[in-house]
Amino acid sequence: MTAFRKLLVIILPLMVWSTNAFGSGGIVVIKIDGAINPAVAEFVTNEIRSANMSLEELIVIQMDTPGGLDTAMREIIKAIQSSKIPVASFVSPGGSRAASAGTFIAIASHIAAMEPGTNIGAAHPVNLMGGGAGKVMEEKVVNDASAYIRSLAEQRGRNAHWAELSVRKSVSVSAEEAKRLNIIDFVVANLDSLVLALDKREVKLGKSIVVLNTTDKNIVFKEMNRRQRLLDIISSPNIAYILMMLGLVGLYLELSNPGLILPGVIGSISLILALYAMQTLPINYAGLLLIILGVVLFIAEVNVMSYGLLSISGAISIFLGSIMLIDSDDPAMQISKMILYPTLGMTFLL
Structure with a gap:
């Protein structure tokens, strides 16, 4: 033996x-x-x-x-x-x-x-x-x-x-x-x-x-x-946009209602994933800044009596920023309208 x-x-x-x-x-x-x-x-x-x-x-x-x-x-x-x-x-x-x-x-x-x-x-x-x-x-x-x-x-x-x-x-x-x-x-x-x-x-x-x-x-x-597949999926323009909007909504809910915790955690994770995805996409930073400005205006509406003026301005800013976000003539690199408009609608409802 x-x-x-x-x-x-x-x-x-x-x-x-x-x-x-x-x-x-x-x-x-x-x-x-x-x-x-x-x-x-x-x-x-x-x-x-x-x-x-x-x-x-x-x-x-x-x-x-x-x-x-x-x-x-x-x-x-x-x-x-x-x-x-x-x-x-x-x-x-x-x-x-x-x-x-x-x-x-x-x-x-x-x-x-x-x-x-x-x-x-x-x-x-x-x-x-x-x-x-x-x-x-x-x-x-x-x-x-x-x-x-x-x-x-x-x-x-x-x-x-x-x-x-x-x-x-x-x-x-x-x-x-x-x-x-x-x-x-x-x-x-x-x-x-x-x-x-x-x-x-x-x-x-x-x-x-x-x-x-x-x-x-x-x-x-x-x-x-599995890891590579996950990173590949979130690099899609549509997924990246959804993650970004989810992240911004989460942070908005956390800042307007301190102590909820969960929206802030989910929002932070979503934003980090969105930022990773955006390094692979032709991002127009003017559009990105308009979206961030829109969220800031919504947060300001909670603390300032503007009779809805800040909210309307924020909605317009987010809408324009979303349209401008991807700077490419290639349809494959753009956000689908089937994703863009429903996501905006859900964001404004929240």
Whole structure:
């Protein structure tokens, strides 16, 4: 029995080592469905590192995104560029898009593919500084983004001129047009078709060439953990707005009725979560200040006899601030009217 235990002590580490050394050689699929924010960046970069450690055959980033935060996008691109395993971006399913930050990620990938009925482009930087950013600052941001996407396109042998136009002119093209313009490598019907198309394909990784063997490989779909999923959800413009209004209402109830405690606690937590979400959104700070002013006017109404004038002014201020809050022409980055008006109505009723 003692000899058997000693044998296990020797064999088990060797089994673990062999698993890590040779890896499963499978295909890892990482899904991005929605805006690219810090939670998504953490999820994607962690999965890329994990796939590299286990020596998988291929990493596929399957995405449908309107764009997102520049810092989160660059974090993902750095992970792609440092990967020792080929990374393929796949805009899928049909009707999806790789807009803004998604365009950068697709161009930066070793392989870029799209499903019919998808589109790519419109990569003009979103104004994350709100309405107060000057023309000179905006020009600097555009020039920086243009140089960045051109360098990525040149590195992968893609159409650098179109890539720059997608930033400066917000041009966008269909999957078929993207293939014709040498923006992507493949137009395929689905993930299985992509896997088949990539078999025996040579991919340049740094100074070396890797030949992919994707036939009969196990496909593993990765998902966010609970923490990442929660942070991703609250980064939605609609959820962020609801959290902000809930937080302000909670603080209003606490300040106008000292000692309630619960509204103040809930309000504080909601505001902190809303502030986290707002770092990923193109917030117009003039709108945000109007909302805060409106809440201040409501609180003042409790202590000052104004015959409703302060309350009316506060309601107008909150309404205008809510409309101005998101500074973006992209519908995916705006607050839905189905959320905006009911939330305002509930706020005024309280």
